Amino acid sequence: MELLDRSTYYRAFQSHDARFDGRVFVGVTSTGIYCRPVCPARTPRFENCRFFASAAAAQEAGFRPCLRCRPEIAPDLAFWRGTANTVSRALALIADGALDDDEAGVEALAERLGVGGRQLRRLFQRHLGASPIAVAQTRRVLFAKQLLHDTRLPMAEVALASGFGSVRRFNETFRALFDRPPSALRRKSGADTSARDGVTLKLAYRPPYDWPGMLAALAARATPGLEWIEDGVWHRSIVVAGDHGSVAVAHLADRNAVAVTIHSPSVAALPAIVARVRRVFDLGADIVTIDRHLARDPTLAPLIARRPGLRAPGDWDGDPVGLPVDNDAPPAWRPWHAYAAEHLRMARHA
Numbered sequence: 001m002e003l004l005d006r007s008t009y010y011r012a013f014q015s016h017d018a019r020f021d022g023r024v025f026v027g028v029t030s031t032g033i034y035c036r037p038v039c040p041a042r043t044p045r046f047e048n049c050r051f052f053a054s055a056a057a058a059q060e061a062g063f064r065p066c067l068r069c070r071p072e073i074a075p076d077l078a079f080w081r082g083t084a085n086t087v088s089r090a091l092a093l094i095a096d097g098a099l100d101d102d103e104a105g106v107e108a109l110a111e112r113l114g115v116g117g118r119q120l121r122r123l124f125q126r127h128l129g130a131s132p133i134a135v136a137q138t139r140r141v142l143f144a145k146q147l148l149h150d151t152r153l154p155m156a157e158v159a160l161a162s163g164f165g166s167v168r169r170f171n172e173t174f175r176a177l178f179d180r181p182p183s184a185l186r187r188k189s190g191a192d193t194s195a196r197d198g199v200t201l202k203l204a205y206r207p208p209y210d211w212p213g214m215l216a217a218l219a220a221r222a223t224p225g226l227e228w229i230e231d232g233v234w235h236r237s238i239v240v241a242g243d244h245g246s247v248a249v250a251h252l253a254d255r256n257a258v259a260v261t262i263h264s265p266s267v268a269a270l271p272a273i274v275a276r277v278r279r280v281f282d283l284g285a286d287i288v289t290i291d292r293h294l295a296r297d298p299t300l301a302p303l304i305a306r307r308p309g310l311r312a313p314g315d316w317d318g319d320p321v322g323l324p325v326d327n328d329a330p331p332a333w334r335p336w337h338a339y340a341a342e343h344l345r346m347a348r349h350a
Contacts (some may be wrong), residue, residue, distance in 0.1 A: 001127075003051040010046050012037045018207060018256060019288055020229050022075035025052045027063040034058035039069035056138035057129030064177050065145065067185075072142035072149075073257070075204045076284040086113055087127045090120065091135070095275035099136035100163040113304060140164060141173060148185045151199050152194045155182060158265040160197070195267040196245075201274065204257045208309030211251045215282060217313045221273040236316065238273065240266045249277060258283070279314040287311065 001326070003009060003024060012020040013035075020037040027034040027050040035041065035050070052058040055071045065071045076091075090098075090113055098112075099105045109132065110120040124132050144162035147153055159170035174182040193199075211232075219229050227236045234249045243265035250259045260277050264270060279282060287309055295301045304310070 003053055006046075006049070006051060006266040009037075009051045010049060013039075013049070014043050016040075021051075021204065021206060022284075023286070025055055025058045025071060025074075026050065027052060027058045027061055030064055032277045033066050034063035034071065035066040036071055036074050038064060041066070041068055048212065052129055054128040054135065055142060056135040059138050059141075059177070060134045065142065070149065072146040073202055073204050075206050076278060086115060086120070087123050089113055090124070090132065092275060092279075094132070094136045094139060096272050097163055099132060100140075100165075121294060136163075141177060143274075144170065144174075144182070145185060146201060147199075147270075148182055149187045150190050150201055152193045153195065153199065153267065156160075157195065158182070161267045189251055195262065195264045195270060198261055198263045199270065200259055200261045202252065202255065202257045202259055203274065203278060203281075203283055204255075205281075206285070206287055207256050208287065209251075209253075209256070210307055210309040210311065211253065213310045214313060218280075221313070238264070240264055240269045245299070247273060247277065249281065276316050281318055282311040282314055285311055 009020070009024050009026070011017075013026055014025065016038050018038055022036075024037060026044070028044045028048055029050065030044065030048045034055070049059065050058075050062065050063075056063070056072070058071075059065070082167070090109060093109060093112065098109050106120065107117040110117040113120065115123075121131055124130060124135060128135055130138070140163045144158050144164070147158045147161060151158075155170070156167050159167045164170040164173070171181060174180070174185070178185065208308070215229055215232065215234065218227065218234055222228060225237070227234070229235070232251065236247045238245045238247055245262070245264040247263075248261045250261075252259050258277075258281060260274065262270060263274055264273060291304050291308060295304050321333050
């Protein structure tokens with residue numbers, strides 16, 4: 001499914017507007033490639049552009065990921081409107097491997113979300129322009145591509161971490177999509193390493209981002225011995241299948257991203273760990289839209305102006321911490337009420 005407001009999205013690509021990063025992708029018919037709005041390549045001609053709400057929709061339409069702007073590192077899109085919360089919850093479960101099997105998994109996923117399979121497919125088409133299976137497959141391919149670019153994990157471990165059932169299927173998928181083997185996409189040279197030795201990935205966000213405010217909020221709720229902050233870097237100990245590992249998150253302000261270093265005894269756990277980091281640091285938030293809505297409140301407006309980009313930290317194991325839900329509010333607005341309550345608390349103590 002294509003997005004119809006072509007002129008607006010084309011202007012965003014012309015100006016490399018980071019506010020649209022992760023919200024829209026452009027497929028270029030003259031090259032067969034799809035890109036992010038921040039792509040450094042020359043802007044294609046308007047008539048050669050097709051616009052999509054997700055990377056999965058662009059790939060389903062026959063486009064392949066750009067090797068320059070790397071769609072795999074675009075910020076995830078957080079959903080804040082009505083039934084789109086079901087899509088957001090579904091994406092979190094997909095990131096944990098809920099659809100690593102086959103189409104039958106969609107019905108099981110829908111049951112976990114409390115909706116029918118047909119309704120879930122309709123919601124995905126409406127908000128992402130692609131089916132749940134296509135979204136899951138695209139996430140696997142793009143996560144594998146990021147591991148190929150940024151790590152020296154062996155090919156078998158990249159395939160396993162990305163949810164591919166076998167190295168053969170992994171190789172076939174990449175040859176079909178990129179017309180080359182996965183090894184041809186590898187950027188880093190040197191000896192292979194393991195996830196236990198450490199994997200560092202960059203995760204993007206939409207600016208602004210109040211990093212000091214986020215660290216202060218995380219420090220205030222940290223459990224001694226489990227989470228700590230040292231030299232502006234957040235650390236957490238983790239346990240995977242009884243074995244101990246660790247996560248460290250540093251800020252890359254000049255890149256609108258964080259650097260996540262993971263030491264994990266299980267390479268298959270990498271996607272779930274990355275998903276938890278995104279949740280803890282609220283990396284998927286459309287902070288400009290959120291702040292604009294919250295600034296309608298006369299109490300919040302001066303606080304937001306003083307600390308733009310202040311975000312509510314999430315919990316490692318579940319939903320954002322400390323977000324009371326106003327059950328008297330209309331369903332579509334309950335997340336906004338929760339976010340506003342936490343934003344007010346953080347801003348007052350900043």
